[in-house]
Amino acid sequence: MNNSLTYALFMLLAGIGIPTMATLNGGLGSKLLSSTLATTISLAVGFTVAVIYLFATEGVPSKLVAADTPVYYYLGGFCVAFYIISVTWIAPRFGISNAIAFALLGQLIAMSAIDHFGLLGAQQSTIGLQRIIGLGLMAAGVFLVLNKTTPATV
Numbered sequence: 001m002n003n004s005l006t007y008a009l010f011m012l013l014a015g016i017g018i019p020t021m022a023t024l025n026g027g028l029g030s031k032l033l034s035s036t037l038a039t040t041i042s043l044a045v046g047f048t049v050a051v052i053y054l055f056a057t058e059g060v061p062s063k064l065v066a067a068d069t070p071v072y073y074y075l076g077g078f079c080v081a082f083y084i085i086s087v088t089w090i091a092p093r094f095g096i097s098n099a100i101a102f103a104l105l106g107q108l109i110a111m112s113a114i115d116h117f118g119l120l121g122a123q124q125s126t127i128g129l130q131r132i133i134g135l136g137l138m139a140a141g142v143f144l145v146l147n148k149t150t151p152a153t154v
Helices: 003-032 035-058 071-094 096-117 129-144
Strands: none
Touching (some): 003 071
8 A cells, every 4th residue: 555545544534533532522521511621531541542652663762852843843732632622612512513614624724824834844835726726615615514503502
């Protein structure tokens, strides 16, 4: 299997995990009456899995900080925590499809800006007309799949 197909399949599975996680965390937050506690549990489980995977594949790291690494590279966990807290609290109130659709729209906007300007050290990829049309179609698709019914308030 070539790398592109492998990467695409892994990211497809990761994408499937996002609304699944939102549903599970939202349900846990509702049962525990605390979206923050549900987020904490989710992050603790994720941290445990990541540490086990790290040790199994690479062993104990020789260093945690590289002197020439910009400090903002270490802030990805903030984005993860913000996303999980947000989706855990909002999804049961707004609906899974609505919550994920707007998160996806945010991803489309952010990926476009990051790629176009080469932000945060990413490879720069200028946005051309074809990409703008594609992004417009994807954004339209996000709005077309939105759940128009009002979910029960949690």
